[in-house]
Amino acid sequence: MRLVQLTVPTGKRETILGVLDDREIDYVVTDEESNRDYTAVVYFPLPDPAVEPILDELQDEGVDDDAYTVVVDAETVVSRRFDALREEYENGDVETDRISRQELQSEAESLTPTFAVYSIMTIISAVVATAGLFLDSPAVVVGSMVIAPLIGPALGLSVGSVIDDEDLFKESLRYQILGIVLAIAAAAVFAWLVRVTNIVPPVLDISSVDEISERLAPDLLSLAIALGAGVAGIISIATGTAVALVGVMIAAALIPPAAAAGIAIAWGQPSAAIGSTALVLVNVLSVNLAGLLTLWYAGYRPENLFSLGETEQRVRRRVIGLAGIVLVFALFLGAITYSSYVVSTFEQNAQHEAEMVLSDEEFEEYLLLEFEVLMDDDYPFVGPERVIVTVGGPPGDAPPELADRLHQEINQHSDETVNVEIRYVSVVER
Template structure:
């Protein structure tokens, strides 16, 4: 329930009371004197679902200059209120949808002061960069908890559907600034780590597991951001845990932004582009999902042919988000396809190696591992080679082995991948076996 207190300017008392009486609302009205003029203060309890329609009716009646205070009410004991509750619950349980007016206030409250916002993001960027460089999932998760990204992500879209231009522009400005701050801080910290020798220069830094999944994103990356946007709006409108949802939104933005900074500091600009594409896709996904969820939840202009100042803005931003996602989905789809082909080729190669090694002439050999490797052309990588490692007491290079494996792989794969056979020589030491040498032979089929 909610308890509303409306300070009505002089001469508007009757218009307000007519609306309340028409709705069947119990009220208490008293004439009071403020610092400026004599006003009428009207107080009354209403179900949550009634707040928005009643305030809309008051607005339609020309009561736009009234001061309205909405307060949470624990309980109301009144037979007339029970009838009102039944009316607005449509025969079912009482509704919990937050009114547009309260929604706007909550979104604004979740957006911190700019200075605090920047400081918290700088701390989050430092933690995320350290976590990615050290390949520590726990530290990366810690960076997500710190980041105050929930408010800006929700404020922008609440501002769109409620026609609050200031809230909308603040939300989008905070999002852009937030991403820029994290990327800039990550570049600085990664450069310091590289120059200090904490992470040696010249290595392929993206082999770190926490980085690799963010510099070559696939279509499944969209699921996290879309889910975060939907959950964020539901937390705002239905009272779910906002802290947990805030971590989810940060998970879609903080680590990829830090990955952009790290790969830029390492001069791996292709990987940086891949991570930045993921950041942009996640920003668009969060906003698109939030806007769509608000629309489905009923926060939209009513009436198909109604001329509303928010209708054009809602459709415009929805179109921008949708087109942006469609354009960026193309490279993500290409990466997803390569990953699917890699998995398929890996399975094919394993079967081919097992079949070849069944030949009696290779009785002394056993398959150690089969790995499909991609090239370093981030973010749109392609299959580079199949690396087969075999082990034996005295294998020696077997020219026919590589050729036969290549034949089998080539017959079941698109294109003609290079097959690299590595021989791990082992020696017996009592009951133990120890590796002592590795010999490599490469077959490309040319």
């Protein structure tokens, strides 16, 4: 429920009150004394779905943007006429659950902080995320998402496109580009400082840290996260629900991969930064695409109906453009996903082959103690580089035939030759 406070221009009092009477809306009017051309202030409660059509109708009657119109939450309204009004406008579909276009625009603008605050908070969140990745701490990484101010620009671009507010669209676009650059740059600088000061060993293999490695070679599931974040973000802002919590989800799609890209750059591995940077870009684009589609489906349109056709064409072009770019990135992520599947399949098949070799009667006195596959550094399309097979058996040297057999059987599952290292452990029974 909303309480609308509206200043009445001179000469429009009877017209505006007539609209409210025709709609059977309860109102209270107070006289206004000021040096502006307004004679009264009218207060009236409305169900959420009624705010936009009523304000549009009043604007058609002469209430322009220079007048003060304040819309605030109303906790409780006790009125039979209000109950009837609610039944008229609330029919249970998507459009009746959303806030008005005017409130949506105001909410999107309020979620974007000033340039200085946005820059500082983005840098801090990237630094915290980088520290969390080095520590391999999911809790710290989640903390970095909480302070990231990304939800405003991420949603403002979609809102500006749909309601034909090009200033909001352009500002949100600039903020998003700035946020990506700042996050990756801040993470790279912080990671470099951590490395040169030996806080983290310079020889650290970043692929050995789970929180980092999973973002250096992302898969298609990351695309689902970004699309879900975009839809949830728009629904939350359009219905006035928990926007802050959805902001954490949007930050989850952007800040950690940006930090991973910065770490890879600081470690002098630009190829390792390709996957995480692509993940940042596809997530940003997916959030915007999902936001555009969700807002249009929810029924938001520009205030001026004469610009509806032009706005619809503009939104359609942007949706098609975003969808095309996201599709390209999706193919790239799909290739990474397939590469990961091939590696996983090789690891399973190779271990099975090792177990089968050792189960032969010729090698029945030997036992597989450990099996490990080491990957190369060709990110984002990593592949098996070396296989370490630890075998236990009677004292003495392992027979050369065992190593040859393992090398042969394991390599039949790989397109390229994989080095197979046999570690032999003498087992003495007492």
